[in-house]
Amino acid sequence: MFRNAGLRRLPRSVDVRIPRRTFLSRRAEMPSSRPVENLNIHELSKRSHDYQRNRRIFLWSGTVAGVVSFVYTAYKLQQELTKPAQLDSSLPSSDPLSGTNAAERKVVVRDEEGRELVETGNTTVPTFPRTISIPPPPASTDAPAATLATGPTEYTLVGLGLRSVTFVGIQVYVVGYYIATADIAALQNALTKKINPIATTLVPGERDQLRSALLDPVAGEQAWDELLAQGIPARSAFRVIPVRDTDFHHLRDGFVRAIQAKAPTLGGQRADDEAFGEAMRQFRAIFNRGSVPKRKELLLVRDEKGRLNVEYDDGTSKKKGGSGARQLIGTVDDERVSRALWLNWLAGKKVASEPARQSIVAGIIEFVERPVGTVAAQVV
Structure with a gap:
């Protein structure tokens, strides 16, 4: 009777069940239309850590x-x-201030008064005089009468350079080494005999040997220590011109440190006796003063006995219409003080101004290149 009704019989293998919902059955979870954020705290912490790192x-x-x-x-x-400035020289090759190559040459110019000036390469202190005259210090009461009649002594520039401090090269002062013109021959002879005892002048190979010895930290310091202890050169001076405003205390501290660093090596023995200590107190007292403006001259002079005379020219006499004059501000008799201070610029592992040491050695080599006595004759 179902055939006429048009119904299709289902296979018996198909089990059709209609689920029924009771009060115990779980309600089907339907997807929500609201957005849901699945937060991962560990992932966010890791991303923040990586970003900060x-x-x-x-x-x-x-x-x-x-x-x-x-x-x-x-x-x-x-x-x-x-x-070093690559400058041409206006000096003949026989002059002690002319180098053997362009890097060592020094330019000499003349001012309005006809004085010869050597260029320093610094804009604040552009030139140094080629020669300077230094009058003798006031004689003591027990000095011989001949000493009172002695006139000024001429000194010749050997070399100069700039003093710089710290790794950025802060410029402090320009320093020049002067030797009494009449005493150059003794230095020529001593250095020449040191390399070749029978020579009166050194050939190129011997000059290179002397240059290496003077630039060597140990051999150079020993050589200058011996020469100064023997009074060679008898009279010399260091001319210090600040390139920036400073004061005596600042200069004193630098000089004292230099002397104390060289004192243990003077003559192969340490200078720490009571006399040396008293000499250092005298040295400090000399610099117990005020300011030192830039371009003002401080002159450190070592005489034939090794005595140190400190002279200063503040320029006040020029402002008043005078010609300018240095004033003696102090003296130290112990020659070890001046010798240690000289070594601070001339030799050692660390010097106050390497450009100055290089320039001084170049000037010394020019001396020994010519026969003994000829340099002083040409300068005079």
Whole structure:
């Protein structure tokens, strides 16, 4: 009877069940239309940690790169400031201030009064006089009468250079080494005999040997120590001109440190006796003064007995219409003080001004290149 009704019989293998819902059955979970955020705390913490780490690395990399760039720029600037000027010389090759090559030559110009000036390469203190005259210090009451009649002594410039401090090369002063013109022959003879005992002048190979010895930290200091102890040269001076405003206390501290550094090596024995201590107290007392403006002259003079005379020209006499004159501000009798101070510029592992040491050695080599006595004759 179902055939006429049009109904299709289902296979018996198909089990059709209609689910029924009771009060115990679970309600089907329907998807919600509201957005749901699945937060992963550990993942967020890891991402934050990675971000902060990368940020720190980036900042430290920038800091290191900046410091390296600053140090490199300062180093290159110092090299340019200390590089010897490539200047042509107006002096003949026989002159003690003319170098054997362009790097060692010094330009000599003349001022309005006809005085010869050597260019320093510094804009604040552009020139140094080629020769200076230094009158003798006031004689003591027990000095012989001949000493009172002695006139000024002429000194000849051997070499000069700039004193710089710190790794960025802060310029402090220009210093020049002068030797009494009449005493150059004794220095020529002593250095020549040191290399070749039978020679009166040195050939190129011997001059190179002397240059190496004077620039050697140990051999150079020993050579100058012996020469100064013997009074060779008998009279010499260091002329110090600040390139920036300073004071006597600042200069004193630098000089005292230099003397104390050289004192243990003087004559192969340490200078620490009571007499040397008293001499150092006298030296400090000389510099118990005020300011030293730039371009003012401080002259340190060592006489034939090794006595140190400190002279200063503040320029006040020029302002009042005078010609300018140095004033003796103090004296130290112990020759070890001046010898240690001289070694601070002339020799050692570390000198106050390497350009000055190089220039002085170049001037010394020019001396020994010619026969003994001829340099003084040409300068005079």
